[in-house]
Amino acid sequence: xxxxxxxxxxxxxxxxxxxxxxxxxxxxxxxxxxxxxxxxxxxxxxxxxxxxxxxxxxxxxxxxxxxxxxxxxxxxxxxxxxxxxxxxxxxxxxxxxxxxxxxxxxxxxxxxxxxxxxxxxxxxxxxxxxxxxxxxxxxxxxxxxxxxxxxxxxxxxxxxxxxxxxxxxxxxxxxxxxxxxxxxxxxxxxxxxxxxxxxxxxxxxxxxxxxxxxxxxxxxxxxxxxxxxxxxxxxxxxxxxxxxxxxxxxxxxxxxxxxxxxxxxxxxxxxxxxxx
Amino acid sequence: xxxxxxxxxxxxxxxxxxxxxxxxxxxxxxxxxxxxxxxxxxxxxxxxxxxxxxxxxxxxxxxxxxxxxxxxxxxxxxxxxxxxxxxxxxxxxxxxxxxxxxxxxxxxxxxxxxxxxxxxxxxxxxxxxxxxxxxxxxxxxxxxxxxxxxxxxxxxxxxxxxxxxxxxxxxxxxxxxxxxxxxxxxxxxxxxxxxxxxxxxxxxxxxxxxxxxxxxxxxxxxxxxxxxxxxxxxxxxxxxxxxxxxxxxxxxxxxxxxxxxxxxxxxxxxxxxxxx
Numbered sequence: 001x002x003x004x005x006x007x008x009x010x011x012x013x014x015x016x017x018x019x020x021x022x023x024x025x026x027x028x029x030x031x032x033x034x035x036x037x038x039x040x041x042x043x044x045x046x047x048x049x050x051x052x053x054x055x056x057x058x059x060x061x062x063x064x065x066x067x068x069x070x071x072x073x074x075x076x077x078x079x080x081x082x083x084x085x086x087x088x089x090x091x092x093x094x095x096x097x098x099x100x101x102x103x104x105x106x107x108x109x110x111x112x113x114x115x116x117x118x119x120x121x122x123x124x125x126x127x128x129x130x131x132x133x134x135x136x137x138x139x140x141x142x143x144x145x146x147x148x149x150x151x152x153x154x155x156x157x158x159x160x161x162x163x164x165x166x167x168x169x170x171x172x173x174x175x176x177x178x179x180x181x182x183x184x185x186x187x188x189x190x191x192x193x194x195x196x197x198x199x200x201x202x203x204x205x206x207x208x209x210x211x212x213x214x215x216x217x218x219x220x221x222x223x224x225x226x227x228x229x230x231x232x233x234x235x236x237x238x239x240x241x242x243x244x245x246x247x248x249x250x251x252x253x254x255x256x257x258x259x260x261x262x263x264x265x266x267x268x269x270x271x272x273x274x275x276x
Numbered sequence: 277x278x279x280x281x282x283x284x285x286x287x288x289x290x291x292x293x294x295x296x297x298x299x300x301x302x303x304x305x306x307x308x309x310x311x312x313x314x315x316x317x318x319x320x321x322x323x324x325x326x327x328x329x330x331x332x333x334x335x336x337x338x339x340x341x342x343x344x345x346x347x348x349x350x351x352x353x354x355x356x357x358x359x360x361x362x363x364x365x366x367x368x369x370x371x372x373x374x375x376x377x378x379x380x381x382x383x384x385x386x387x388x389x390x391x392x393x394x395x396x397x398x399x400x401x402x403x404x405x406x407x408x409x410x411x412x413x414x415x416x417x418x419x420x421x422x423x424x425x426x427x428x429x430x431x432x433x434x435x436x437x438x439x440x441x442x443x444x445x446x447x448x449x450x451x452x453x454x455x456x457x458x459x460x461x462x463x464x465x466x467x468x469x470x471x472x473x474x475x476x477x478x479x480x481x482x483x484x485x486x487x488x489x490x491x492x493x494x495x496x497x498x499x500x501x502x503x504x505x506x507x508x509x510x511x512x513x514x515x516x517x518x519x520x521x522x523x524x525x526x527x528x529x530x531x532x533x534x535x536x537x538x539x540x541x542x543x544x545x546x547x548x549x550x551x552x
């Protein structure tokens with residue numbers, strides 16, 4: 001996903017340097033977009049005015065910011081924007097440690113998946129200082145459509161967390177409806193037609209249920225990343241003294257899916273859990 | 277809801293007789309629509325070509341069909357259509373007992389709530405014989421817009437069951453997202469704006485979450501009826517050897533809401549469960 005976003009910035013005429021673990025990936029980006037490949041985080045960020053991060057897990061975010069990373073090598077006054085879906089608490093910590101080192105940090109996770117990244121139609125949920133948001137906005141506009149400044153550091157991540165709660169419920173919703181339909185002998189395509197436009201309707205039902213019915217379990221969004229997101233939600237909720245029981249139930253099923261070897265499937269593979 | 281539907285039929289020029297437990301309700305219908313009030317089920321159905329039933333619970337459906345009811349008093353060849361959200365198994369049983377007595381029975385539960393009934397925009401999910409469906413279609417068209425023949429007896433109820441599963445998931449989805457937002461300090465209206473158009477979006481989030489934020493917990497659809505529907509789903513699923521874990525989690529919360537005295541609130545009162 002980071003490659004798509006770097007590509008949008010380069011196509012818009014910004015000079016872009018990039019680092020990732022796989023150097024051959026960077027050579028592709030150089031060829032396609034004229035992006036400068038870098039062998040270390042330090043090399044990628046040292047001359048940058050604005051730094052974007054898009055990695056996998058909160059541990060990766062910590063590494064790239066803190067372990068001989070962005071906060072050690074970015075120039076004073078640089079703006080470092082983490083677009084990974086990560087922990088709100090970590091976002092606040094990076095903002096504060098950044099401040100101590102003269103680096104402005106923002107959190108700006110996205111939704112809209114691979115296709116949103118490709119087509120520049122991502123939703124971008126931003127936490128951080130207002131002036132920094134305004135400065136970053138023209139860059140965000142190269143990547144997404146619905147760009148909202150949600151509040152101070154961590155609030156982009158909180159918004160994404162709430163987004164993922166709603167996605168979890170809607171995913172279980174259409175999946176269990178399909179499982180029921182299967183067991184009852186209903187024509188599932190006809191079911192979607194009958195219920196999709198009313199009170200049962202959702203983006204997930206409209207867009208993902210038909211993929212399930214075609215047997216297409218390829219990842220738009222990986223099971224393993226969804227588990228990571230739901231664990232962040234669960235942890236942040238519990239820290240605030242609230243148990244989200246639907247979310248807990250859905251997370252429990254996805255963790256069993258992980259044990260079933262479905263980590264690299266798309267979230268719609270939940271149907272496999274019930275067919276087990 | 278039955279009153280609205282009887283009204284639509286009367287306004288379309290059909291002669292309508294009606295029975296309900298509260299006779300004064302019938303006098304209102306007589307005044308407004310010229311509907312003939314009846315003191316017993318027998319009186320209401322004995323001369324009818326087509327009979328519509330809209331009551332509360334499966335036990336009420338059983339009563340009105342079987343206990344000195346429709347199957348005893350309808351004329352031979354009459355078409356009796358149950359629009360209550362009820363059990364698929366009961367629908368099959370009534371179809372079969374009807375057949376033995378020369379009464380054609382269909383199940384045709386609806387979705388779209390009070391406003392759908394009032395405006396004649398209900399979705400109607402029909403189970404029964406094809407010829408009976410064709411005969412009833414002009415009448416259904418007075419009441420609803422999206423009218424689908426889903427299969428043999430019971431399949432209307434199965435479709436509504438699947439619909440309610442999806443509603444349960446989507447309801448828990450937007451509610452837990454709002455609860456999280458509250459705990460995290462997010463502006464909930466801004467949250468809905470940020471996430472509503474994407475992968476987290478649903479009819480429930482768009483239509484019901486704003487009611488929650490206005491503190492409007494008035495019933496469009498009652499908590500007690502939603503519990504009834506979810507229990508039917510759970511029972512039918514278990515009979516088929518499948519546990520719907522999201523549905524189970526949501527039903528459990530609604531049962532606790534019932535204990536909290538929230539039976540007569542709208543389904544959006546789920547937020548109260550988390551605020552307990």
